[in-house]
Amino acid sequence: MPTQVIIVDDDPIVGALSLELVKDAGFTVMLVSDSLKAVDTIKKEKPSLVVLDILMPGIDGLTLLHKLKSDPETEKIHAIVVSGKSFEAEKNRARQFGAEDFIEKPYDVDAFPQKIAAILKTEGHEPKKIARPPSAPPPEVKPEIKMTVWGCRSTSSAMSPMVTRYGKHTSCVSVELANGLIVFDAGSGLILLGNELQKTGKRKELWIFLTHFHPDHVEGLAGFPCARDASYTLNIAGAREPDKPLEELVAAALEPGFGGDAPPCKIELYELIEQTYEILPGVRMSAFYANHPGATLGFSLAAEDRKISYVPDSELYGEFATALQDYDEKLGGLVRGCDVLFHDGRYTDEDYRANRNSGHSSFLAAVDFAGRNDVKQLVLVHHDDRYSDETLDKMGKAAEARVAEKGYKLKVVLGREGLRLSA
Numbered sequence: 001m002p003t004q005v006i007i008v009d010d011d012p013i014v015g016a017l018s019l020e021l022v023k024d025a026g027f028t029v030m031l032v033s034d035s036l037k038a039v040d041t042i043k044k045e046k047p048s049l050v051v052l053d054i055l056m057p058g059i060d061g062l063t064l065l066h067k068l069k070s071d072p073e074t075e076k077i078h079a080i081v082v083s084g085k086s087f088e089a090e091k092n093r094a095r096q097f098g099a100e101d102f103i104e105k106p107y108d109v110d111a112f113p114q115k116i117a118a119i120l121k122t123e124g125h126e127p128k129k130i131a132r133p134p135s136a137p138p139p140e141v142k143p144e145i146k147m148t149v150w151g152c153r154s155t156s157s158a159m160s161p162m163v164t165r166y167g168k169h170t171s172c173v174s175v176e177l178a179n180g181l182i183v184f185d186a187g188s189g190l191i192l193l194g195n196e197l198q199k200t201g202k203r204k205e206l207w208i209f210l211t212h213f214h215p216d217h218v219e220g221l222a223g224f225p226c227a228r229d230a231s232y233t234l235n236i237a238g239a240r241e242p243d244k245p246l247e248e249l250v251a252a253a254l255e256p257g258f259g260g261d262a263p264p265c266k267i268e269l270y271e272l273i274e275q276t277y278e279i280l281p282g283v284r285m286s287a288f289y290a291n292h293p294g295a296t297l298g299f300s301l302a303a304e305d306r307k308i309s310y311v312p313d314s315e316l317y318g319e320f321a322t323a324l325q326d327y328d329e330k331l332g333g334l335v336r337g338c339d340v341l342f343h344d345g346r347y348t349d350e351d352y353r354a355n356r357n358s359g360h361s362s363f364l365a366a367v368d369f370a371g372r373n374d375v376k377q378l379v380l381v382h383h384d385d386r387y388s389d390e391t392l393d394k395m396g397k398a399a400e401a402r403v404a405e406k407g408y409k410l411k412v413v414l415g416r417e418g419l420r421l422s423a
């Protein structure tokens with residue numbers, strides 16, 4: 001089957017997402033990540049359509065487009081140019097050079113394949129239906145994965161409301177698997193989890209994944225009861241920092257609770273880079289850098305045929321994205337289709353505008369992001385500590401209204417202390 005579409009994009013993550021979208025739409029597609037090799041590949045493969053990113057090292061998308069359209073061998077190939085919203089001048093030039101359409105960043109994952117299909121239809125290409133077995137076997141019953149939110153405030157500050165149904169504790173979410181207990185972040189909510197673990201005595205080994213070392217993500221370690229109990233094993237994983245070893249960072253976080261004594265529990269440390277790790281049999285954890293100051297990680301957990309993503313400190317650019325800001329696409333490629341996404345929804349739109357580039361998102365940008373990336377359930381976390389229950393209630397309603405208005409197939413809830421979920 002000849003290649004119908006060639007995508008030229010130097011960014012491996014955005015490129016992979018584009019590839020997947022076109023493939024899912026039923027077309028044959030190839031990705032070229034080195035723009036210098038694009039002309040040769042296009043001449044060899046003779047696709048019906050090329051999708052060119054404007055900003056690339058080597059040859060940029062516009063120069064490439066001009067080359068293709070002024071060469072008799074390639075001039076008939078249709079072209080779509082990918083650009084940021086704010087790049088009007090580039091768009092006009094692309095049109096003059098013969099581009100037929102534009103795809104704006106951040107991607108609309110529904111509109112993208114539709115545009116591709118519309119152009120290919122003019123060449124007589126219909127999407128190939130993906131063959132499914134005539135009678136799919138009945139779905140086997142999968143064990144339930146239980147999750148609990150133990151803390152979801154941005155800081156434990158004195159500014160917090162005195163009484164709140166959403167809780168005052170900082171970041172901590174647990175995920176119970178048949179063969180392990182995974183804990184995301186060690187904010188003050190971790191102490192509540194520790195109390196419950198000691199009460200039930202069920203799990204003696206924990207996997208704690210730290211997104212970063214801001215206090216609201218590690219302050220729970222100091223008072224964590226399991227760390228003072230010799231019967232526990234803590235596997236603690238965090239980002240490899242350029243200037244401080246993980247051991248020092250974890251020791252500093254544990255220290256205030258021990259008054260100088262080494263913790264009696266068993267501790268194993270794991271320094272993470274942007275990579276996928278098999279942490280337990282059949283349990284894979286992908287760590288990736290989130291858009292937040294410092295080396296901050298986000299996580300995607302794949303286990304028992306489900307995917308759970310946790311990205312509590314992460315600034316989505318949404319409609320404010322410039323062509324250079326493709327974080328939304330990157331993250332989309334990493335969490336797309338996940339069963340549950342815990343994501344930063346710290347601000348109202350208004351407060352986000354006043355706090356741009358601080359590493360946190362507007363909750364509506366998070367809803368749009370989750371809706372566009374086929375997330376099944378979104379849990380908004382990292383609420384601003386100054387927000388009252390009334391404000392948070394309103395945000396919850398507005399999030400649901402947005403889902404209905406846009407027709408997303410998405411369930412959205414605001415995280416609160418003690419919230420239990422299953423997937």
Ligand SMILES: [Zn+2]
Nearest residue numbers: 154214216313
């Ligand atoms: Zn935080």
